[in-house]
Structures are given as structure tokens and as C-alpha cells.
Amino acid sequence: MALSTMTHTHLPATRQPRLSQLNAAPAIQEVVHDHPQAKTASRATRWAESLSHLLHLHVEPPSSSHAGVHNFTWHLPRDHEQKLSTPAMSPKEDISQKWREIQGFSDWEDLLDPLHPWLRREIIKYGEFAQATYDAFDHDAFSEYCGSCRYNKNKLFAKMGLTRHRYKATKYIYAMSHIELPHWIERSHVADTWSRDSNWMGYVAVSDDEETRRIGRRDILVAWRGTVVPCEWFEDFQSKLDPIGQGEAKVEHGFLSIYTSKSDSTRYNKSSASEQVMREVIMLVNSYEEKGEEVSLTITGHSLGGALALLNAHEAGSTIPDLPITVISFGAPRVGNLAFKDELDNLGVKTLRIVTKQDLVPRMPGLVFNEALQIFDEITGTLEWIYTHVGTELKLDARSSPYLKKGMNFSGFHGLETYLHLVDGYLSSKVPFRLEARRDVALVNKACDMIVDELRIPHCWYQLANKGLVCNDHGRWVKPKREPDDVPSPTIEAHNHGNHDLAVEMQTYNVNITGPLRSA
Template sequence: MEMSPLTELTTKRTRSMKTRRSWRLKLNIKKRLRLHLRLSCARSLRQLSTKRILDQDSAVKPREDDKSEKKACRPHKTLSRLFHVPYTAVDFVDLGDHMTPKMTPKQNISAMWQEFHGSSNWENLLDPLHPDLRREILKYGEFAEATYDSFDFDPLSEYCGSCRYNRHKIFEKLGLAEHGYKVKQYIYALSHVDVPDWLKRSHAMWSKDSNWMGYVAVSRKEESHRIGRRDIMVAWRGTIAPSEWFSDLRTGLEPIDDNTNVKVQEGFLGIYKSKDELTRYNKLSASEQVMQEVLRLVNFYRGNGEEVSLTVTGHSLGGALALLNAYEAKTAIPDLFVSVISFGAPRVGNIGFKEKLDELGVKTLRVVVKQDVVPKLPGLMNKMLNKFHGLTGKLNWVYRHVGNQLKLDAFTSPYLKHESDLSGCHNLELYLHLTDGFLSSSSTYRWSARRDLALVNKGSGMLIEDLKIPEFWYEFPYKGLVLNKHGRWVKPGRQPEDIPSPLGIETPSKHGREPEHIPSPLGIETPSKHGRSGPF
């Protein structure tokens, strides 16, 4: 049957309209797919398989804090979260309430605190890494990072080599008050080496002999209930000052005490043990300062019937000093539970030192990054010598690592440059980033990691350029200068309570509370009323 010309024309128009609608739909789908690919296919995606991430997350048993996180609905989500891809540059633009807290809610670990501190040598806790243990490692890592963030290393500062803040507000200034600890004492160390003139610190008015090396802190009541005991914590700073670098290079072994078979690196021991009656801050060595405070706190809290532990932490040189501190504390107080959590620490002593620490019961967890060279020092030949352990195992001149190891690989993170950068791979913030993303030795980077990525570039340039985070961004505005009321740019003076003080006098304890050390701006600490300090 033939169609009329009018009917045929109408049919062709209908087919044409259907075809155009079909092509519009196809083009629209292609545009959406192209947009999706442009948003998600960053360089980091080439390093990370989304499917593997989702598989590994689904394989991990959800915790209570993860469930609560899912219930908390956020009004805005960036495209990277909607499409389940790694962070992109847009995630670091402040768009308001789309940001998530950097940490998940804390869990009560009172029933397992001894296992988390090595009572069973971390068996079945490191690979895969227990989520509550991960949080504890990050906590102590942030305490170690505080020794860098608060250290005044400005050569033009009259307080160069000291801590910028007094002990009562250091955690508040650095955002660590939420951890529930309070600082009880600062530690100063004497670097007893002859430094060339071109390396000597200039403009140093407060002390030309000593450097601030760390602090002693203790858990508050609420945190003590969560972690199951009163935790005394000592944090040691890593190498910054030129004289400390000279000490690090002194790799000879010498006895740590009367036991001549127990030997440690002489440079580390020199920083820990040196003192000088003619100095203001090191009439007592760092060893004597820290042990006096640890003994005082242990006696006080045990006198109140509390269970007490000592946790020593540090990064790089700080990790070495932490081991020396733990050795001395366990020798002085044999029944005290002592553990060390170190980051990027070098070898410290010989086989006699390792065996003595094991005999004393000091529990040590070393966090190391595969690409970091510092944990392989001192003694570059040690790795080869260890292969002939039957012949060299008892040689006193061979350095040995101690404790258990949590080994991380920088190449597992999709956010890090895969380039050779010795200083960047040794950076403590990179260690904390990798710890936060570690699930197991056979897994990729943890998708649900929440630690702030921008912190990696605080003192390095290790983040991939796609994220557009500035390198080495942690510095004071205007390099520390401020505009005063007269319109002049000046260096700000320190508040009286932030000026270093070398001595300590304990105020009497009231209502069963521990004695307090009161800082004085004139360099002598005196008791004061209402908990305030002042010159006499």
C-alpha cells in the first residue's frame, strides 16, 4: 500500500526527531562520562586501584566509631568522595561543612593497654595493624612532633635553642590538648663537642651551651581511665642543632655503665649524659633531669594506689635517646612497665645492649620507612654482617637494632612522590601519614585514613603536585616579625612565662595533688600563690 506524499513526509520527520533525541541522549551520556573521567583520573589514580581499596575496606570489620561516622550525614561532599577516588586538590579548599574530623572517636583500651605496649611483643597486632594500636602510635608520634614544632631554631632569636612556649600551654598552642596529657618538666641537653666557628650559634642570649631536648608529661585523669593506667610519657627531640649533628657522627661504642659488655654510640651517650657546673641549664645532665622527674611521678602516683607505666618516644636522634632513657629507667625501677615507640631511629648499641634491654623487659616498637636511610645507621656494614650472625653475633663492635619493627613503604601511598628524597623520607610527618594509611604488608594504602594530608608538606615537599599543597609551608607569618602600634616592624618579645628557666622548686602538694614546678621569667623558679609565677 502506497503512502501519500504528506504521510511519507510526516513519517520521515518523526523518524528524524527520534534519531536526534537518541543522539542527544548518547552525547549527554558521553559528556557525563568524560566529565567523570576528567575529575577522577589524576596521577594518583594511576598509583592506586579503587577496586582494591574498596575490597580492602570491606574486608576490615567495621568498628563502632566507623558506624557512628556513617550515621553522621554531611550536607556537602566533594566529587572525589562521591566517586570513591583518592583526595584531589579541591579537597583542600575550605568549602565549609564538607570537611570531616581528622580523627575518629577514641576507644577505651584499658583492657588491652599492656598488649598495645608490647607485653606479648605485639604478636598478631602489627600485620594487620590493629586500629586501636594505630591510634596509640599516632598519639605518641604527635607528641614527638611537638618537640620540633615548638623548638626555636631561629638564629636571629635571642632564645634560639629553647622551647617557644612554657610547659602549661605547649599542648594548647600545638593542638594536642585533646590527647589528655599535661607537661610536667622540660629537658635540656648539653652538646659537648668543639664546633667550628662557622657553625656556632650567634645572637644566643639565653644559653650558649644548652638546647631544649624534650619534655616529661603525664596522662590526666580522664585519659588515664581510657588507657587503663597513669601513663608517664617522655618525648625526645631529633637532630636540629649543628653540634648535635657532630655528636651523631661520633660512631664509636663505649660502655653505658659499669657493665663493659653493654656499649652504645658515644655521640648519643654524650648528649644524654653530659653536664657542666658552669652552665645555667645543664648543671644536671639530660639523664639526671628526666630520671628525677620520672622517679618523682612514679612515687607520687603509686603512693595514691594507681597503676603506672612509662612510655618513651622520639624521632631520629630522639628515638636513640628514648632507648637510653628506657634502659636507665628500667634499671632504676625494675617493676615499672617501660615501653619505647620510636620513629626513624638509628641503631644505638651493640649486641650486649640489645640483650640487656631484653633481659630488663623493655618493650620497643620501631616504626621505620623502607626508603629512609637513618634506621640503617650507624654501621653501614651491619646488614652484611648480620648474614653471618653465627660468626659476628657476639662481636661487641657490631651495632644491633632492638625490639619489634613496623615497616612502612612510602610507595604504597598514592599521595607521595615516588622520588629519591633522603630528607623527605626521614620526615616525621611522612611517618605519621604512612602509619595512618597502613593496613598490612600485603594491602594498599588504607582508604579510610583520616590524618590531614597537608601535614606531610609541613616540613618537606613529598606530596604529589596534583594536590597543590605548598612545600615547607610551616613557618611564622612575616618570618616572625610583627607590626607594632607605632607602625614599625619588630621582633615580638616573649611573654614572661615563656622565657626559659633553668631551676625548679616544688610547691607543696595540696589535697593529694602532685607538686608543681613554677616557672620564673628571671631564670629562677619560685613558689607563687594561685598557681601563678612571678619574680621574687
């Protein structure tokens, strides 16, 4: 795919040494957090297996070109035991002088093959922020808070073990949809629930002063949640394209519905996810720019979350001129047509799309009608109804890791923890897995069964203690009540002032909020 050569106008004119030319020591990655109890995906697996036969997909054993992988596998348990007594992280590097290259202003030229250690660390950082949207999600159908975040925003990163990244969550995002999405919308079986129509969909955060100095700018982060049973999302969406923006751009109907739906009859979605996130981003950008700080926006998400990240980036790029915007997505599907891709390029949005070769989700939608048909443009002209991927691709291969089982495991291939494991191990196309990778491999099995049996890591091992039950003073095992500050609250989402505030803020940038994006 052709990549945009546009750069942001505020880049300095003087040319500095390329990041790829620096003699940077390899960064050892780290992560210490949990994943929700895995839900069964047998129906999705059968669906995916049938699809794989249709596509003639085959998961091959490692080829002989993967020199050293077989020998390493033979000694895997012993080497793994040695790693257990070593740190799972390394000191962070000061990237303040090279953050533009790391954020993709040169489309990650010369940074992906081999993968630069500074970029690897940043990819995993944002991936961990995306993982937190799963880790903290209450998916227990017997909980009155099913579909919400278990913790309030002031506790989120501490509970997820992410305080080392030095960001502060400032806003939670809730979403609904006007189309039926039974596997995306999590609903409680309890009569008295926190919400019947909204789910927690992600959050906005911002780097603190120390991290801001390290990374060279004040970074506003938006993390979007994917589907809880990730391989089932393609059963829930239609291959229908709806217009977005003012031109010929079109995007998938279901994704747009989640991003823009709202209803006055709801408590948490009187304003849409779009309006919630843009209100917060605009407020933060104004606040820090008024202080004379340089600001960036980084949007991340996995699966469905990666699709929502692109919609968010399109709106932010259309709304706030000259704001550096980068999307880091994992296992994301196609979202829109070629005109949508071109608009993102023209807006200066930089997208790094991490995919795994064996993952089916990035092939959807547009299984047949996709960017490959562009070779026939001279005959057919531009086809407005075909799906096209966006941005620069970093392609991983699950076969490269000596820690992962071989064979067909579509839920495992698509899991975000599998992606982070492969990113941490990826060195280059010639050296498929770096043996000095330190990220805890046990995390891969949090919600699947991907780790080789020699390591004796239980599959789907993550769950709340006693599956969330606590023993009360009478010796009865009961579901605990949440602390008052952990109960979801729509305090600033009230319709009587929320949308008015957003309209006032967006008028600062001469944007009409009644355009096609929100009328969809």
C-alpha cells in the same frame, strides 16, 4: 631479630581474649598542629644521594601489585576535596582492658599485620607528642632564645593543638654535649642569648584522670627531640662505641654524650639530660604508686630522639624495677651493640620501631657492620663492636601512598610527618594504603615537598606569621619579646640541691648514680 619473651612480673595470670580477636571498629586518626619553618638540607640531600648510590638504593615506582593505587591517584584531587569537609578524627576507644598488649607486652604479636586500629591510634598519639618537640622549638638564629622552646610547659599542648590527648607537661629537658655537633646544637647569632651551650631537648608529661581511665593506667610520657635538619645527623656522629651499664653493653659515643653531658659552668646543664629526666620520672612514679595507681612509662622520639629514647629506657629499666616501659620510635638509628639489645630485653623494655623503607637514617650507624653479621656468629663469635637494632619493627613504604610524590626525597622520607601519614594509611602488607585514612595529608608538606602537585599544597608551608615579626605602635616591624613565663628558666636545676635530690631519690631503688652511665 630474636625478640625477648620476657614479660613483666605483675601481669595477671589469667588469660584474656587477644586484642587482635576483638571486633574493634577502625579508628580514624587525627592531628592538628604545626611544624617549624623548614631549614635547607641541600648538603644533607647531596650526602644522602651519594650514599644511596654507594648502597645501590633505588626508589622504584609503585608496582602493579598495589592494586587500586593507580586508579585512586587519578581521582585524587576530587576525593581530597570531599575529605576536607569530613572530620580528621574519630571518637577514642576505651582500651583500658587491653593496654598491655597495645604497649607491647606480647611484642605486638598479631597486631601489626594487619595493623590494629587501636594500636594505630596510640602510635600516632605518641608520634604527635614527638612532633611537638619540633613544632615548639625556636630555631631562629636571629632570636635571642634560639635553641629553646617557644612556650612554657603550661602552654605547650594548647599551642600545639594537643590538648585532646589529655596529658599535662610537667618538666622540660635541656641537653648539651662535650663533642662538637654543629647541626644539632642551635645557637643564636645575638650576643645576649638565653644560653650558649644548652638546647631544649624534650619534655616529660603525664596523662590526666580522664585519659588514665581510657588507657587503663597512669601513663608517664617522655618525648625527645631529634635534629632540626634530620638528614644531617649522621655527619655529626662518630662510629665509636662507649660502654654503658655494668656489662658488655656499648652505645654510640655521640648519643651518649648528649644524654649524659653536664657542666658546672652552664646555667641549664648543671645536671645532665639523664639526671633531669630521671629525677622527674622517679618523682612521678613514686607519687602515683603511693596513691595505689598502676603506672607505665612510654618514651618516644624521632631520629636522634629515638636514640635518646632507648638510652632513657635502659636507664629507667635499670633504675625502677617492674615499671612497664615502652619505646615508640620513628626513623631511629641503631644505638648500640648486641649486648645493649640483650640488656634492654632482659629489663623487659618493649620497643616498637617504626621505619620507612626509603629512609636512610635507620641504616646508620653500622652501615656495613650491623646485625646482619650475626649469621657468622659460629665463626666469629659475638662481635661487641657492631651495631644492632632493638625491638619489633613496623616497616612502611613511601611508595604505597597515592598522595606522595615518587622519586628521591631523602629529607621528606625521613620527616616525622611523613611517617605519621604512612602509619595512618597503613593497613597491612597486602593492602598497602587504606583509602579511608582521614589524617590531614597537608601536614606532610609542613617542612618538605612530598605531596603530589595535584593537591596544590605549598611545600614547606609552615612558618610563624610574618616569620615572627610584629608591627609595633610606631609602625616598625620588630621581633617581639617573649612573655616572662615563656622565658626558659632553670629554677630547679641548681647544682647545689638538684643532684643531691636525685641521689636521694635513686637510693630508694638501690642505684648508684656514679656508675658508668653518668661518668661517660
